[in-house]
Amino acid sequence: MVTVRHAPASAGEVRRRLGADLADAGLPASVVGDATLIVSELVGNSVRYARPLAGGVLEVTWSVRPDCVLLTVSDGGGPSVPRRHAAGPEDIRGRGLAIVAALARDWGVRTHPNGSGPVSTVWVELPV
Numbered sequence: 404m405v406t407v408r409h410a411p412a413s414a415g416e417v418r419r420r421l422g423a424d425l426a427d428a429g430l431p432a433s434v435v436g437d438a439t440l441i442v443s444e445l446v447g448n449s450v451r452y453a454r455p456l457a458g459g460v461l462e463v464t465w466s467v468r469p470d471c472v473l474l475t476v477s478d479g480g481g482p483s484v485p486r487r488h489a490a491g492p493e494d495i496r497g498r499g500l501a502i503v504a505a506l507a508r509d510w511g512v513r514t515h516p517n518g519s520g521p522v523s524t525v526w527v528e529l530p531v
């Protein structure tokens with residue numbers, strides 16, 4: 404698990420760490436590229452739309468399974484919920500989760516309290 408600040412610069416930090424780890428694990432470059440794209444989008448959304456977890460942080464996990472990579476990004480929830488929008492051709496926003504959904508085998512949101520408040524986790528299964 405990687406704990407990062409609830410700040411825009413964290414998207415790049417997580418992208419680099421995830422990319423290095425998945426490349427070390429021997430995954431194809433296309434999977435590494437898709438995974439790092441997804442994680443930067445999810446961290447960006449958590450920074451923009453959600454509160455941090457206690458301590459002003461976000462938590463990111465990944466695990467390499469035989470047939471997929473499971474990615475999770477947890478934040479403290481917010482006024483909205485992560486939901487794919489139907490972006491039109493002219494829309495400059497509302498594409499991130501549509502891209503995630505297109506790349507993922509499955510994805511979803513899980514909310515669950517921990518000791519210090521609400522936790523909202525977006526999980527994504529990326530096929531390998």
Ligand SMILES: Nc1ncnc2c1ncn2[C@@H]1O[C@H](COP(=O)(O)OP(=O)(O)O)[C@@H](O)[C@H]1O
Nearest residue numbers: 448449452453483484485486496497498499500
């Ligand atoms: N971590 C999150 N917490 C709360 N709401 C979220 C989160 N991620 C996404 N959302 C909601 O889902 C919508 C769609 O996200 P996305 O497809 O990434 O589009 P965009 O980031 O361009 O608005 C956001 O506009 C926001 O309302």
Ligand SMILES: [Mg+2]
Nearest residue numbers: 444448499500
């Ligand atoms: Mg987004």
